[in-house]
Amino acid sequence: MTYFTKHLGALAAGVALGALTAGAAMAEPAMIYDLGGKFDKSFNEAAYNGAEAWKAETGVSYLDTELQNDAQREQALRQFARRGANPIVMAGFSWGSALGTVALEFPDTNFVVIDAVVDQPNVQSIIFDEHTGSFLVGALAALKSETGKVGFVGGMDVPIIHKFFCGYLEGAKMVNPQIRVFENYTGVTPAAWNDPVTAGELTKAAIDKGADVVFAAAGGSGLGVLQAAKDAGKFSIGVDSNQNYLQPGSVLTSMLKRVDVAVTTAFNEAGDDATFKPGITVLGLAEEGVGYSLDEHNASLITDDMKARVEDLKAKIIAGEIVVHDYMTDNTCPAAAS
Amino acid sequence: MDIFAVLSLLDATIRLTTPLLLACLAGLYCERSGVFNIGLEGKMLAGAFGAAVVAALTGSAWLGMLAGVGVGVAFALIHGIASITLKGNQIISGVAINFLAAGLTTLLGQSWFRQGGRTPALPQGGRFAPIELPFASELAGIPILGPIYSELVSGHYILVYIAFLMVPLTFFVLYRTRFGLRLRAVGENPKAVDTAGISVTLLRYQAVLIAGVLCGLAGAYLSIAQGSGFGNNMTAGKGFIALAALIFAKWRPVPAMFACLLFGFLDAMQIRLQGVDLPVIGQVPVQAIQALPYVLTVVLLAGFIGKAVGPRAGGVPYTKER
Numbered sequence: 001m002t003y004f005t006k007h008l009g010a011l012a013a014g015v016a017l018g019a020l021t022a023g024a025a026m027a028e029p030a031m032i033y034d035l036g037g038k039f040d041k042s043f044n045e046a047a048y049n050g051a052e053a054w055k056a057e058t059g060v061s062y063l064d065t066e067l068q069n070d071a072q073r074e075q076a077l078r079q080f081a082r083r084g085a086n087p088i089v090m091a092g093f094s095w096g097s098a099l100g101t102v103a104l105e106f107p108d109t110n111f112v113v114i115d116a117v118v119d120q121p122n123v124q125s126i127i128f129d130e131h132t133g134s135f136l137v138g139a140l141a142a143l144k145s146e147t148g149k150v151g152f153v154g155g156m157d158v159p160i161i162h163k164f165f166c167g168y169l170e171g172a173k174m175v176n177p178q179i180r181v182f183e184n185y186t187g188v189t190p191a192a193w194n195d196p197v198t199a200g201e202l203t204k205a206a207i208d209k210g211a212d213v214v215f216a217a218a219g220g221s222g223l224g225v226l227q228a229a230k231d232a233g234k235f236s237i238g239v240d241s242n243q244n245y246l247q248p249g250s251v252l253t254s255m256l257k258r259v260d261v262a263v264t265t266a267f268n269e270a271g272d273d274a275t276f277k278p279g280i281t282v283l284g285l286a287e288e289g290v291g292y293s294l295d296e297h298n299a300s301l302i303t304d305d306m307k308a309r310v311e312d313l314k315a316k317i318i319a320g321e322i323v324v325h326d327y328m329t330d331n332t333c334p335a336a337a338s
Numbered sequence: 339m340d341i342f343a344v345l346s347l348l349d350a351t352i353r354l355t356t357p358l359l360l361a362c363l364a365g366l367y368c369e370r371s372g373v374f375n376i377g378l379e380g381k382m383l384a385g386a387f388g389a390a391v392v393a394a395l396t397g398s399a400w401l402g403m404l405a406g407v408g409v410g411v412a413f414a415l416i417h418g419i420a421s422i423t424l425k426g427n428q429i430i431s432g433v434a435i436n437f438l439a440a441g442l443t444t445l446l447g448q449s450w451f452r453q454g455g456r457t458p459a460l461p462q463g464g465r466f467a468p469i470e471l472p473f474a475s476e477l478a479g480i481p482i483l484g485p486i487y488s489e490l491v492s493g494h495y496i497l498v499y500i501a502f503l504m505v506p507l508t509f510f511v512l513y514r515t516r517f518g519l520r521l522r523a524v525g526e527n528p529k530a531v532d533t534a535g536i537s538v539t540l541l542r543y544q545a546v547l548i549a550g551v552l553c554g555l556a557g558a559y560l561s562i563a564q565g566s567g568f569g570n571n572m573t574a575g576k577g578f579i580a581l582a583a584l585i586f587a588k589w590r591p592v593p594a595m596f597a598c599l600l601f602g603f604l605d606a607m608q609i610r611l612q613g614v615d616l617p618v619i620g621q622v623p624v625q626a627i628q629a630l631p632y633v634l635t636v637v638l639l640a641g642f643i644g645k646a647v648g649p650r651a652g653g654v655p656y657t658k659e660r
Contacts, residue, residue: 037454037570066454157625184612188625197565197572198609201350205609208346220456220569227566246459 029054029267030063030085032076034092036193038066040220043240043259047091047114050263062267070190073098081106087270089263091115093160094190099123110276112266114259115160117280124270126262126281130160130255131167132317133290134217135324136310137237137255138171140292141213142179143306144235144252149180151206153199153225155218156192157185159328164217164239164255166333167324173335174313174322182206183336186221196224203228203236213237213252226251235301244297252301254293258283286318341482345489347606352494353564355602356501357382357556357573361580362587362594363504364552370512370589371545372525372651376432377417378553379577380439385410385557387443390457390568391450393464393561402464403497403558410554411547413439418546422539425655436577444570457561457568466495466563495563497555504552508591521545525649528656538656553577582635585646604631 031051033044044066051062063085065076077098080088087110090099095116103111103120110122117125141150152168154161165183172179184202186192199221203214207229214229215237216222222239223246229236230250238244238254245251262283269275283289292310294302316322327333361378368375388409393402413435420431444455451458471492478488512518520541524531528538556576561568579601587593608627639646 037456039453039456184609188628191571191574194569195572195574196567196569197560197574200565201354201606201609202612205346205350208349209343220454223459223567224565 027084027086027271028060028062029271030065030080030083030088031263032080032088032090033064033066034090034094035067035069035190036219038064040193041241041243041246042219042222042238043257044091044219046241046257046259047089047263049241050260051089051267053260054264054267057264070094074102077102077111078105081109086110087112087266087276089114089266089270091259091263093158110270110273110278112262112270114262121278124266124276124278124281126266126283128257128259128262128289129282129284129326130164130257130290131170131324131326132285133255133257133292134164134167134215135171135174135317135322136285136292136314137215137253138168138173138181139175139310139313140171140253140302140306141168141215141235141237142172142175143309144301145176145179145211145213147210147212148176148178149182149210149212151182151203151211151214152184153202153206153214153216153218153222154183154185155187155221156190157188159331161185161217162331162333163327164215166327166335168215168217169333170324170335171313175309180210182209182211186218193219193221195221196227198224200224200228204232207232207234215239215255217255238293242293242295244293244295248297249301251298253298256291256293258289258291261289284318285314341485342489345485347603347610348490350606350609351599351603352490352498353602354605355598356495356498357559357564357576358580358583358598358601359501359595360497360504360552360556360559361577362583362598363501363508363591364549364556365581365584366508366589366591366594367521367545367552368549369584369652370525370649371521371542372528372649372654372656373418373421373542373546374428374432374653375417375546375549376429376581377413377435377439377577378432378549378580379573379575380432380436381410381413381417381550381553382557382560382577383436383443383571383573384413384439385554386561386572387439387447387457387557387568388554389558390460390561391447394458394460394567397461397464399464399466399562402562403466403555406558406561407551407554410552410557411550414546414550414553417550418543421655422542422546425657428653428655440571443568447568447570455570460562460566464562465566466497468493469496469499495559497559497563500555501559502595505591505595512591517544522649525651528651532656532658542656579631579635582639585648586635586638588646589648601631601635604634 038048089112091114093115095113099118103123112124114126152165169181186199203225213235216225217239226236226247230247235252240257243254365375385406389402389406392405420426421428447455474488474492477484524541532538583597587597611627
């Protein structure tokens, strides 16, 4: 194994050296997934699908790795940077400090981070307007709900998940000002991304309190939410990837966050300095970076009226007539206070 | 809080108590025979994995449960060989089992299914369905008792009923049968049992294997009844909570059930307390609520239960002659 990696490393370094002289476009891109695993059917899997789509399109292979714990972040970055991978794309909100350090050490490598902001000349930070996408599924939940109560099960209790919740709450209240929204989080450690049993119990508790639509913004834990809603004959809302197919007829829709598009674009553009866009890129409703999913699995659940109403809201948000509050700007959610 | 909120809370308590209770009784048999069992967690985890794999592949929850029990017994056998036959340290072999189970399940899961250690979603029939007891819907109309019967008693997975029936059964076996008498004796004074012409080794193996069966059931409950599929490290410390409950109950079956119910209740409470305004205190942070079961464990074990003395020969491998 060490023999193999040593030679692979040497080979990659050789390739990188050649690439530097011939322009960075020759190097292999690398993808690093966050905790929760590559196949979480949600956030990381969306990134994986984007990378696979790029591979199918270009026929070029890429490097990737999954993290087992927080301590491996810098290590994984350095490993790929030393091997000459370019660009290095990573998904997850926890990359800030690790990337801040490593980006300085490898000024010739281009980094793309999704869901975090790192201010370095060789880093592109892609963030999504999760609050507007969540607003739309919140509106859908309120339109679907017969009890006037809906639930929210977040993963780890961190600001970015509050951003989902806040948008969801505003969207639900836009449709039904009297609606009650139950807010829950699976946990306070990264293990909360991978705990479907607790997430399922939270869902059952919300359903027992009268909720009939539950939004899962919980990565791998969300599978427990979808299962529990299905068991109880209620509705759930998936997140990040299109999860409608997981429990057809029970998943009302999915809050899409096109991490896959972001990864494919990054692989295409960020490797070459001519097309690399350092700085902050925001993907929102207008860029189709976020949205809600509609396919054959949920077509019967969403009526034309509901769709028309949500499309109207979407157009108004894009036009700036409705401003959805972004929790991350001031760490408050005004809709929760009222 | 109306009656349905209370029933929903108690219902969740029963669901969350079941794996603790099965693991706790597993520990009870094992430790009463004089073999400490730190490895409950690992055996449960391995059982959950075995059950989920077989249920996913065959589409049969019953085969899955059998596989869970089989894997639990296999791990128990490792524990038995290490700590009874080879006279190794029982604590260390238990810890080793925990590590082995945590690593092996993730590794095998990843290499077989390529889903980050998770097993695939269970097909129809691969998961136990809740059992509606007879007359549940007819009796629901009766005030108070009706809802209690139809919501609380009826509508659980079969493993829930098995777990709670195990309590009187364990009581009977332990205190009313010859096997139980010998089991208790071998944990207190193995020399006396040996002198009476009864094999200490055989008794201890029997106890360890019973523990394996119960841990396998607890694991199967987690992965193919309460949950749907195996996830990395899905036992999340339940084996250790069960161990705490066992000590708290001073190694007796009926108090063990109440101890497990208490921990299950706290777990159900913390799920329902999130984001709720409590009188006087106001809203409690999620972190504080989620720490509650563990804080209470420490407080109860440290102060309130008095001295908990385990089986006297616990932790000591039996050697016939010095």
